[in-house]
Amino acid sequence: MIVCYKWPHNREESPEEEMSLALPLFLQTIEDTGFSTWLRESESPFAFYFILLFHTFGLALLVGANMVVDLRLLGFARGIPLAPLKRLFSIMWIGLAMNAVTGILLVIAYPTKSLTNIDFYVKLTLIGFAVWVMQRLQSQVFGEASLSEEAMTARGVALAKWSLVLWFGAITAGRLLAYTYKYLTFP
Amino acid sequence: MNFVQLHLLLNHFPIIGTMVGLGLLLISLSGKNDDLRRASLIIFLAMALLSIPTFFSGPGAEGAIKKLPGISDDLIERHHGAAMLALLFMEFTGALALTALWKSRGISRPARWNGIMSAVLLFSIVTVGLMARVGNTGGDIRHPEIASQKQGVTEELMISKIIYTFEPSPDKFAELMTASKWWWAFMMDLHFVGLVMLIGTVGILDLRVLGFAKQIPIDPLHRLLPFAMAGFALNLVTGVLAFTGMDKYYTYDWAFWFKMLAILLLGVNVAAFYLTSAFDSVEHMGPGDDAPPLAKFIAATSLFLWFAVITLGRYIQSFSDTISVHK
Numbered sequence: 108m109i110v111c112y113k114w115p116h117n118r119e120e121s122p123e124e125e126m127s128l129a130l131p132l133f134l135q136t137i138e139d140t141g142f143s144t145w146l147r148e149s150e151s152p153f154a155f156y157f158i159l160l161f162h163t164f165g166l167a168l169l170v171g172a173n174m175v176v177d178l179r180l181l182g183f184a185r186g187i188p189l190a191p192l193k194r195l196f197s198i199m200w201i202g203l204a205m206n207a208v209t210g211i212l213l214v215i216a217y218p219t220k221s222l223t224n225i226d227f228y229v230k231l232t233l234i235g236f237a238v239w240v241m242q243r244l245q246s247q248v249f250g251e252a253s254l255s256e257e258a259m260t261a262r263g264v265a266l267a268k269w270s271l272v273l274w275f276g277a278i279t280a281g282r283l284l285a286y287t288y289k290y291l292t293f294p
Numbered sequence: 295m296n297f298v299q300l301h302l303l304l305n306h307f308p309i310i311g312t313m314v315g316l317g318l319l320l321i322s323l324s325g326k327n328d329d330l331r332r333a334s335l336i337i338f339l340a341m342a343l344l345s346i347p348t349f350f351s352g353p354g355a356e357g358a359i360k361k362l363p364g365i366s367d368d369l370i371e372r373h374h375g376a377a378m379l380a381l382l383f384m385e386f387t388g389a390l391a392l393t394a395l396w397k398s399r400g401i402s403r404p405a406r407w408n409g410i411m412s413a414v415l416l417f418s419i420v421t422v423g424l425m426a427r428v429g430n431t432g433g434d435i436r437h438p439e440i441a442s443q444k445q446g447v448t449e450e451l452m453i454s455k456i457i458y459t460f461e462p463s464p465d466k467f468a469e470l471m472t473a474s475k476w477w478w479a480f481m482m483d484l485h486f487v488g489l490v491m492l493i494g495t496v497g498i499l500d501l502r503v504l505g506f507a508k509q510i511p512i513d514p515l516h517r518l519l520p521f522a523m524a525g526f527a528l529n530l531v532t533g534v535l536a537f538t539g540m541d542k543y544y545t546y547d548w549a550f551w552f553k554m555l556a557i558l559l560l561g562v563n564v565a566a567f568y569l570t571s572a573f574d575s576v577e578h579m580g581p582g583d584d585a586p587p588l589a590k591f592i593a594a595t596s597l598f599l600w601f602a603v604i605t606l607g608r609y610i611q612s613f614s615d616t617i618s619v620h621k
Contacts, residue, residue, distance in 0.1 A: 152612065160608045166486075167604065171494030178518065186514025188581075194507040195498070278490065279483050286479040 113293075130223060135293040137218040146216035147292075155216055162209040166281075169202030170274045173241055180248070180260055180267035189256050193249040199241060219293045226287040230280035237273035240266050297354025297545070304348040305432065308384060309425045311341040316418045323407075331411075332398070335391040336565075338418060342388020343561050346534065347554050349381050353541040357619065365435065373431040375461035378538070380424035385534075387417040389527060396520070399568075427457060464538070471539025478539070481532045488532065491525030493600060503576055503585045503593035512579040549613035553606035560599045567592045 112129035137143055146154050172195040179187050214221050221227045248254075248263040315337035322330035352374065359365050394410045433440055450458070472478065495518040502510055537544050544550045567573055572589040579585060585593070 152609070156609055156612045160605055163486075163604055163608055164601065167490060167493040167497075170490045171497055174490060174494040175498050175518065178521065183521075184514045184517045186517065187510055191507050191509035191581075274490075275487065278486050282483040282486055283479050285482075286475050 130219065130290075130293065134219045134222060137215060138293050140215075143215050143218070146212065155213075158209050158212045158216070162206055162213065165202045165205030165209060166278065167202070169199050169206065170278065172196075172198040172202065173237075173270055173274060176244065177267040177270045180244075180263040182260075189259050190249070190252075193245075196241075196245045196249070203238065217291070219290045220288045221284070223290055224284060224288045226280055226283050230277055230284065233273050233277040233280055237270060237277055240270045240273060244270065296358060297351055298358045301348065301351040301355035304344065304351055305429070307344040308341055308348055308380070309429045311337060311344070312384070312387075312418065312422050312425055315341060316422050319415060319418065332395070335395050335414065338391035338414065339388050339395065340561070340565075342384050342391070343558065345381055345384045346530070347558065349377055349534070350537060350541075350544070350554065352377060354545045357542070357545070359436065364438075369431070369435045371464055372458075372461075373428065373435055374464040376424070376428045376431045376457075378464065378467065379457070379461045380421065380428045381534070383417060383421045383424055385530065387414065387421045390414045390417055392523060396523070424457070427454065468539050468541070471535055478536075481536055485529055485532045485536075488525040488528035489604065492522050492529070493604075495519060495522040495525075496596060496600065500593040500597045503589050504597075505584065505590075508583070509581045511581055512576050512583075516577070543614060544610070546615055546617040546619060547610055547613050548616045549606045549609040551617075553603055553610070556599050556602045556606060560596065560603070563592055563595050563599065567596075 110132065112131055113135070114129050138147075146158065149155070176192050176195055178184065179189065179192060244263060244266050248259050248266065254262075315334045317334075318330050318337065319334035321327070322334060356370055356374075360367070360370070390410060390413050394414055397410065471481075499512075499515045499518070501507065502512060502515055567589075570588065572586075572592050575586050576589045
């Protein structure tokens with residue numbers, strides 16, 4: 108029989124413990140690799156904290172730029188002409204790319220911690236929706252050069268509101284990861 | 295330089311600086327002197343910023359002298375509680391001063407007397423009073439020649455006793471901050487939201503000054519700055535609350551102190567922007583205009599320092615226990 112899963116504790120000894128799912132062994136496989144171990148345990152400032160730092164930079168770029176567009180569409184700082192804000196989308200995509208790469212590295216460093224935490228999936232879902240809204244903003248509102256500012260605003264107001272809500276949710280879900288995980292490493 | 299020296303150096307600013315600010319504000323009342331009025335607002339803002347590292351250097355100073363003979367823990371706690379209350383009013387005064395400065399920016403709009411100025415006056419008077427009490431209670435810790443404690447009995451004026459009821463107990467406050475991990479998570483979450491509000495708005499303004507997206511005129515970007523101020527205020531509050539919860543943890547951490555230094559340098563940078571020709575030269579820049587070198591330098595410094603703040607903040611966890619306890 109091929110062993111693919113492992114129970115996190117000795118079930119026979121403590122049957123009254125809370126219900127938990129068996130953990131797939133591939134999590135341990137990833138954690139045992141040299142790279143994952145180095146990321147997690149190295150004292151070098153270029154290991155885990157470095158990756159986490161660039162994850163923060165990426166989020167500052169992505170959500171910061173998106174927030175400026177959203178606020179303008181919602182009517183703040185009306186003096187800013189809408190059309191040139193299209194340039195901000197390149198900053199947003201760079202931020203997203205940085206976070207995708209650093210995010211994968213963070214999951215490699217702590218696969219059990221992230222992949223067994225439901226909050227992590229909530230975060231990914233919120234990000235997925237937020238990026239979908241961002242892409243719609245780029246194509247529907249800023250995609251057609253011939254639109255007037257009124258038309259752009261009309262198309263963009265609802266998207267802008269959802270964008271702010273979704274990004275706030277994603278940041279919250281991300282921040283709570285440090286407080287909601289069940290296993291730091293494979294038990 | 296150790297924590298005691300740092301604390302004794304910095305504490306002059308919130309105590310004496312606020313008196314100078316209040317003095318200038320009162321003098322400006324007599325004649326319609328906008329320059330003096332604006333100067334007093336700038337001083338209140340600067341003192342509000344400097345009060346933060348002053349407050350933060352306290353626990354380190356406490357750690358250095360706690361075990362010495364003749365030092366009373368009760369007197370230290372009394373001073374600490376007084377400092378917390380004074381800091382609260384100091385920050386309110388600074389926030390009001392910032393609002394008043396923002397509303398009166400530009401030479402065409404003088405600092406008129408209005409509701410905000412009345413609030414600044416009221417809060418600054420209370421702050422000066424509370425800061426005097428902080429100074430007194432601080433002196434009591436180590437200056438037997440001026441101590442109000444005679445033969446172990448603390449003599450206090452009635453007004454001091456009244457103020458004392460409003461002062462928080464530092465130990466209880468610290469417990470409150472760290473009692474629930476969800477409260478801590480909430481504070482950290484708000485800290486990130488604040489940083490995004492700050493970087494988004496300040497960042498786009500800095501980038502435009504540096505020449506990115508030249509189709510955008512500067513003035514409307516500048517109008518987004520209240521969001522940056524709100525973000526900064528959010529982070530100041532959550533930051534101070536986090537510090538009070540775990541003061542020894544942050545005190546003995548190099549990354550934390552460099553982060554505070556970066557924020558102070560940002561304050562200097564902001565002053566340079568508004569008090570030199572830089573702001574005037576960019577305020578009315580339209581699409582296609584290029585900013586002069588001084589403004590670009592200030593904008594580049596701003597971007598660099600904010601990313602330094604994020605970096606140092608992220609590395610606080612990594613750098614814990616990097617300062618020797620014996621300092």
